[in-house]
Amino acid sequence: MSTHPLLADLNERQQQAVSATDGHMLVLAGAGSGKTRVLVHRIAWLIQERQYSPFSILAVTFTNKAAAEMRGRVEQLVGSSVRGMWIGTFHGLAHRLLRAHYMDVGLPQNFQIIDSDDQQRLIKRLIKSLNLDDKRWPAKQAQWYINGKKDEGLRPQHIETYDPTEQTLKEIYTLYQESCDRAGLVDFAELLLRAHELLRNNRIVREHYQNRFRHILVDEFQDTNSIQYAWIRLLAGSQNSVTIVGDDDQSIYGWRGAKVENIHQFLSDFEGSETIRLEQNYRSTSTILRAANSVISNNSGRLGKDLWTDGNDGEPISLYAGFNEMDEARYIVARIEEWRDQGGSLQDSAILYRSNAQSRILEEALLHARVPYRIYGGLRFFDRQEIKDALAYLRILGNRDDDAAIERVINTPTRGIGNRTMDMIRQAAREREESLWQAAKYMVNEKQLAGRARNAVGSFLDFIESLDDETEEFSLGRLSDEVIKKSGLMAMYEAEKGEKAETRVENLKELVTACENFTLDDAEEDMTPLNAFLAHASLEAGEEQADEYQDAVQLMTLHSAKGLEFPLVFMTGVEEGLFPSQQSMDEPGRLEEERRLCYVGMTRAMEKLVLTYAEQRRIYGQELFHKVSRFISEIPADTLHQVRLQTKVENPNSYGRFNNAASHESFEQTGYSLGQRVRHPKFGEGTVLNYEGTGPQSRIQINFDNVGSKWLVVAYARLDPV
Ligand code: ATP
Ligand code: MG
Numbered sequence: 001m002s003t004h005p006l007l008a009d010l011n012e013r014q015q016q017a018v019s020a021t022d023g024h025m026l027v028l029a030g031a032g033s034g035k036t037r038v039l040v041h042r043i044a045w046l047i048q049e050r051q052y053s054p055f056s057i058l059a060v061t062f063t064n065k066a067a068a069e070m071r072g073r074v075e076q077l078v079g080s081s082v083r084g085m086w087i088g089t090f091h092g093l094a095h096r097l098l099r100a101h102y103m104d105v106g107l108p109q110n111f112q113i114i115d116s117d118d119q120q121r122l123i124k125r126l127i128k129s130l131n132l133d134d135k136r137w138p139a140k141q142a143q144w145y146i147n148g149k150k151d152e153g154l155r156p157q158h159i160e161t162y163d164p165t166e167q168t169l170k171e172i173y174t175l176y177q178e179s180c181d182r183a184g185l186v187d188f189a190e191l192l193l194r195a196h197e198l199l200r201n202n203r204i205v206r207e208h209y210q211n212r213f214r215h216i217l218v219d220e221f222q223d224t225n226s227i228q229y230a231w232i233r234l235l236a237g238s239q240n241s242v243t244i245v246g247d248d249d250q251s252i253y254g255w256r257g258a259k260v261e262n263i264h265q266f267l268s269d270f271e272g273s274e275t276i277r278l279e280q281n282y283r284s285t286s287t288i289l290r291a292a293n294s295v296i297s298n299n300s301g302r303l304g305k306d307l308w309t310d311g312n313d314g315e316p317i318s319l320y321a322g323f324n325e326m327d328e329a330r331y332i333v334a335r336i337e338e339w340r341d342q343g344g345s346l347q348d349s350a351i352l353y354r355s356n357a358q359s360r361i362l363e364e365a366l367l368h369a370r371v372p373y374r375i376y377g378g379l380r381f382f383d384r385q386e387i388k389d390a391l392a393y394l395r396i397l398g399n400r401d402d403d404a405a406i407e408r409v410i411n412t413p414t415r416g417i418g419n420r421t422m423d424m425i426r427q428a429a430r431e432r433e434e435s436l437w438q439a440a441k442y443m444v445n446e447k448q449l450a451g452r453a454r455n456a457v458g459s460f461l462d463f464i465e466s467l468d469d470e471t472e473e474f475s476l477g478r479l480s481d482e483v484i485k486k487s488g489l490m491a492m493y494e495a496e497k498g499e500k501a502e503t504r505v506e507n508l509k510e511l512v513t514a515c516e517n518f519t520l521d522d523a524e525e526d527m528t529p530l531n532a533f534l535a536h537a538s539l540e541a542g543e544e545q546a547d548e549y550q551d552a553v554q555l556m557t558l559h560s561a562k563g564l565e566f567p568l569v570f571m572t573g574v575e576e577g578l579f580p581s582q583q584s585m586d587e588p589g590r591l592e593e594e595r596r597l598c599y600v601g602m603t604r605a606m607e608k609l610v611l612t613y614a615e616q617r618r619i620y621g622q623e624l625f626h627k628v629s630r631f632i633s634e635i636p637a638d639t640l641h642q643v644r645l646q647t648k649v650e651n652p653n654s655y656g657r658f659n660n661a662a663s664h665e666s667f668e669q670t671g672y673s674l675g676q677r678v679r680h681p682k683f684g685e686g687t688v689l690n691y692e693g694t695g696p697q698s699r700i701q702i703n704f705d706n707v708g709s710k711w712l713v714v715a716y717a718r719l720d721p722v
Pocket of ligand 2: 219
């Protein structure tokens with residue numbers, strides 16, 4: 001019997017799923033078992049074999065990029081355009097519905113979407129306008145409340161409460177909604193809620209779409225929330241077929257309200273639904289798969305799936321213990337260069353990290369080695385808003401006439417210097433042909449500004465001057481720390497407290513680390529450290545990100561790697577306190593979510609998986625000594641290959657720069673090497689981490705097993721190699 005071309009490269013279970021007749025179906029299967037592939041082939045099958053018009057198909061994916069890829073694959077399979085098929089993310093599809101029916105939902109035609117940051121700022125303003133104390137009523141809390149209610153489908157009028165706290169939150173919600181409606185603004189949760197209300201309340205619209213979408217298919221179903229689920233139910237009505245694919249072990253958005261229980265709910269709500277389990281993994285070597293299966297088996301309450309492969313063993317998983325994050329980054333870059341030299345393409349390699357702040361040091365190492373890279377779903381470190389804000393202050397300290405820097409932060413954080421005042425200063429600067437700083441000074445001294453504005457501008461000028469005086473003797477690290485704090489930037493981002501704002505705070509702290517570790521190289525002896533650092537930062541930011549078609553290493557968080565695959569994968573920072581994250585360690589539920597994230601990360605690798613960690617890490621402006629992650633101990637020892645510390649290291653003392661041969665030689669003269677194990681008569685055994693200075697003054701940093709890190713003068717340390 002000859003197989004249909006659409007079924008040709010599928011296994012029996014996959015064929016069964018692809019060619020199933022109408023009706024509901026759950027495909028429950030582990031990573032890399034072909035769930036997404038089944039979805040693509042099923043769509044093609046419906047169009048080609050079952051003669052469904054693309055018009056009658058609705059497919060939901062997790063990212064816009066995944067949607068574009070899926071559309072492309074389907075077109076390739078059916079050999080024609082599938083225009084008319086709706087495919088996108090829940091938010092994208094909801095947006096589309098609202099655009100088509102803006103009048104029915106009471107929105108202006110040009111309604112705008114606001115992101116989580118905009119939303120928080122708006123809420124903050126409203127809390128103030130209600131004369132509420134914003135310490136007692138943080139915007140973040142109100143935001144959580146509002147979005148949580150929207151996710152449950154509740155409007156203020158549906159909330160009945162006698163609890164005084166909730167009554168106030170309800171009042172904020174009410175005011176917020178009125179204000180959004182007046183301005184034609186729609187937040188993310190509102191997109192879903194409003195689209196849901198449209199379908200629920202408007203019979204004509206509902207029936208139109210129910211009659212249209214005969215087949216609804218959802219990828220990554222384990223990460224849907226309540227309102228998304230309710231949406232699918234409404235669209236499905238009583239006659240349409242719903243196919244969902246998912247993996248409970250890959251549910252990683254619980255912290256955002258995703259409900260893995262929706263899988264059970266589906267089975268009871270969608271009658272007669274067929275469950276298909278796929279058990280063969282086509283993505284990874286058996287070594288990688290065995291390791292990932294072993295890690296996830298430590299979670300409880302799993303739906304339970306077997307996953308096997310008939311692929312070969314492949315190479316063992318490498319585990320590299322860097323003595324610090326620089327060493328970790330250097331090792332990764334060396335491995336990538338090796339991969340490239342052996343004919344591998346950069347595109348095929350991905351570096352995954354738990355926290356965004358980890359990217360800086362990796363980016364720097366890649367830039368230094370001239371290896372093109374791309375950050376997937378994010379900005380590069382020095383391009384990020386908060387980093388640019390902080391750098392603007394530093395730039396002003398270095399050069400008062402830096403107009404762009406003044407424009408950026410003269411009123412960030414807000415200090416009452418409005419647009420009108422700025423316009424006057426700009427005009428004066430133009431007329432007098434001087435910088436904004438000079439013009440502002442003139443206008444303050446000559447009383448050219450009205451009282452309030454004059455005070456505001458005057459105190460900004462004074463603030464910069466006094467900051468400059470105070471910090472004259474400071475090291476670059478201390479200077480940046482002072483600037484971030486005194487300018488109010490840190491407080492501003494700390495007060496915002498959104499998910500994004502938390503990342504911003506981490507990034508600011510990471511900037512301090514970058515400054516602390518920065519050293520001038522020989523060619524820069526004539527520059528001040530501040531100017532050299534600023535030059536370095538703007539060069540990095542200005543450096544073009546690899547464009548879409550250039551061969552480049554992919555950098556991304558573990559969360560955004562979901563659904564993707566790469567021949568070579570680095571999973572970095574595999575340390576207790578970072579991964580699993582500190583906050584998750586005392587909560588079993590969250591720890592299990594971290595473990596699922598680990599499972600997601602490991603199963604992205606097709607041929608080679610490299611795990612790395614750092615014994616010492618400077619991150620978020622702190623020096624941390626982490627133990628290797630518990631997840632490593634959950635990997636069978638026979639699949640792991642420990643890479644030994646490289647004793648031959650380029651200048652370890654220079655975090656910001658990757659080569660500095662002179663100081664390296666001077667360190668070698670001490671007779672110790674980085675990563676070397678030594679014994680001290682009093683402190684016991686430890687590992688050499690760092691050193692500074694030359695000659696009799698040189699000091700060495702050792703992380704002692706029992707007493708932690710210490711700096712010792714080499715000449716007196718009485719260290720014995722072990
Ligand atoms: P994840 O859970 O990570 O999203 P998935 O279950 O969606 O994974 P896919 O991405 O669809 O898995 O498939 C993983 C890889 O295996 C892809 O490269 C896919 O092309 C390949 N693959 C799937 N099924 C087969 C098959 N029957 N024969 C050959 N290759 C296959
Ligand atoms: Mg998939």
